[in-house]
Amino acid sequence: xxxxxxxxxxxxxxxxxxxxxxxxxxxxxxxxxxxxxxxxxxxxxxxxxxxxxxxxxxxxxxxxxxxxxxxxxxxxxxxxxxxxxxxxxxxxxxxxxxxxxxxxxxxxxxxxxxxxxxxxxxxxxxxxxxxxxxxxxxxxxxxxxxxxxxxxxxxxxxxxxxxxxxxxxxxxxxxxxxxxxxxxxxxxxxxxxxxxxxxxxxxxxxxxxxxxxxxxxxxxxxxxxxxxxxxxxxxxxxxxxxxxxxxxxxxxxxxxxxxxxxxxxxxxxxxxxxxxxxxxxxxxxxxxxxxxxxxxxxxxxxxxxxxxxxxxxxxxxxxxxxxxxxxxxxxxxxxxxxxxxxxxxxxxxxxxxxxxxxxxxxxxxxxxxxxxxxxxxxxxxxxxxxxxx
Numbered sequence: 001x002x003x004x005x006x007x008x009x010x011x012x013x014x015x016x017x018x019x020x021x022x023x024x025x026x027x028x029x030x031x032x033x034x035x036x037x038x039x040x041x042x043x044x045x046x047x048x049x050x051x052x053x054x055x056x057x058x059x060x061x062x063x064x065x066x067x068x069x070x071x072x073x074x075x076x077x078x079x080x081x082x083x084x085x086x087x088x089x090x091x092x093x094x095x096x097x098x099x100x101x102x103x104x105x106x107x108x109x110x111x112x113x114x115x116x117x118x119x120x121x122x123x124x125x126x127x128x129x130x131x132x133x134x135x136x137x138x139x140x141x142x143x144x145x146x147x148x149x150x151x152x153x154x155x156x157x158x159x160x161x162x163x164x165x166x167x168x169x170x171x172x173x174x175x176x177x178x179x180x181x182x183x184x185x186x187x188x189x190x191x192x193x194x195x196x197x198x199x200x201x202x203x204x205x206x207x208x209x210x211x212x213x214x215x216x217x218x219x220x221x222x223x224x225x226x227x228x229x230x231x232x233x234x235x236x237x238x239x240x241x242x243x244x245x246x247x248x249x250x251x252x253x254x255x256x257x258x259x260x261x262x263x264x265x266x267x268x269x270x271x272x273x274x275x276x277x278x279x280x281x282x283x284x285x286x287x288x289x290x291x292x293x294x295x296x297x298x299x300x301x302x303x304x305x306x307x308x309x310x311x312x313x314x315x316x317x318x319x320x321x322x323x324x325x326x327x328x329x330x331x332x333x334x335x336x337x338x339x340x341x342x343x344x345x346x347x348x349x350x351x352x353x354x355x356x357x358x359x360x361x362x363x364x365x366x367x368x369x370x371x372x373x374x375x376x377x378x379x380x381x382x383x384x385x386x387x388x389x
Contacts, residue, residue: 106184106188106194106195106196107180107181107184107196108181109181109184109185109188109189109234110178110181110182110185110230111234112227112230112231112234112293115178115181115182115227115230116227116289118178119163119166119167119170119223120163124163124166124167124170127166127167127169127170128162128166128169130169131162131165131166131168131169132165132274133158133161133162133165133274134274134275134276150276150277150279150280151276151279151280151283152276152279153276153279153282153283153288154282154283154286156286157282157283157286157287157288160287160288160289161273161282161288163289164224164270164273164288164289164292165270165273165274167222167223167224167227168221168222168223168224168225168266168270169222170222170223170224171215171218171222171223172214172215172218172223172226174199174200174215179223179226180199182223182226182227182230183199183214183226184196184197184199185230185233185234186207186226186229186230186233187203187204187207189233189234189239189242190207190233190242190243190246191207200212200213204259207246207258207259208246208249208256208257208258208259208260208261208262209257209259209260210257210260214226214259217259217260217263218263219263220263220267220270221263221266221267221270224266224270225262225263225266228262228265228266228269228293228296229242229259229262231293231296231297232262232296232297232300237343237346237347238297238343240346241297241300241301241342241343241346244304245258245300245301245304246258248304248307248308249261253313254307254308254311254312254313255314256307256314256317261300261303261317262300264321265296265299265300265303266296268299268321268324268325268328268329269292269295269296269299271325271329272295272328272329272332273288273292275329277328277329277330277332278291278292278295278332280333281295281332281333281336294336294339295328295332295335295336297339298332298335298336298338298339299324299328299335301335301338301339301342302324302327302328302335302338303320303321303324306320306324307320
């Protein structure tokens with residue numbers, strides 16, 4: 001066991017019985033170790049933190065033994081002294097990014113605009129090569145789309161559209177500080193925690209990822225899925241909606257993996273953008289990213305409404321997502337209007353997605369115990385359902 005991964009603990013036991021014995025023991029290893037050792041004065045005494053460097057002069061030992069009625073300290077072992085010397089020779093231990101949360105001050109929350117600016121200024125050329133901005137159509141499908149389909153996206157908006165699709169090609173890199181801040185912000189806003197968490201761990205399963213590493217669940221949506229969650233939690237009105245959907249996802253009967261469902265909603269938004277279903281609204285607003293964000297939120301809101309009112313369960317997830325994608329592509333404006341009405345009600349304190357339904361009964365099992373069918377995994381019911389991703 002490496003000494004620098006350990007710390008010293010001093011304890012004064014059996015004080016009430018008059019048997020005052022001072023024990024020096026070597027404990028460890030622990031994850032969040034700093035240059036601080038813990039002094040325990042029996043189970044009922046106040047816990048005090050002391051710098052381990054104070055042990056050099058043994059002033060701590062002397063202070064404890066002066067009141068011990070003549071009790072003399074035992075000889076400190078050479079192993080303990082050697083451990084102290086090695087400890088003093090190294091810098092403070094910093095936890096590895098992605099494995100442990102920092103023991104220092106929590107990271108500053110990151111806004112959606114700051115995270116977006118990071119991608120706008122980063123070199124994404126290798127990811128941009130992979131995108132297909134629009135669906136390629138041939139034959140009658142191309143003719144039908146030309147005659148009856150939505151309008152094409154204005155030329156000036158295509159660069160913004162390509163950025164959205166490029167971000168969807170980027171994965172999660174836990175070594176990147178901005179990526180880490182996005183994850184921490186999502187976790188802290190959804191849970192109400194004031195502290196950072198480890199970037200890998202079972203706590204992500206509690207939020208609806210399928211495993212301890214969120215990166216493994218971003219297939220088909222990339223980092224855009226996390227940006228959408230960030231957008232959802234960083235606005236006070238959409239945060240309320242996100243928290244209500246999260247409570248619904250933990251219903252003892254209707255539970256579903258919240259974050260994994262969100263990733264599927266992002267996939268639907270990507271497909272709608274590529275199939276030009278959002279072009280009319282983008283052209284009207286002369287923006288792409290805000291429209292895609294609102295479309296994502298509106299689609300998630302509609303899914304939650306259907307899930308609650310129609311008493312859906314995890315076994316219905318694949319078909320619910322399939323029907324949702326059809327509706328979202330066919331009537332995006334309708335979904336956006338519903339979102340506007342909901343958010344207006346939130347501003348007045350009147351909107352409630354869950355209504356009087358009680359969704360905080362027994363805690364739902366972790367998502368790893370559920371069999372979740374995503375929109376990418378669902379087998380079509382018939383040969384006509386070939387539009388699935």
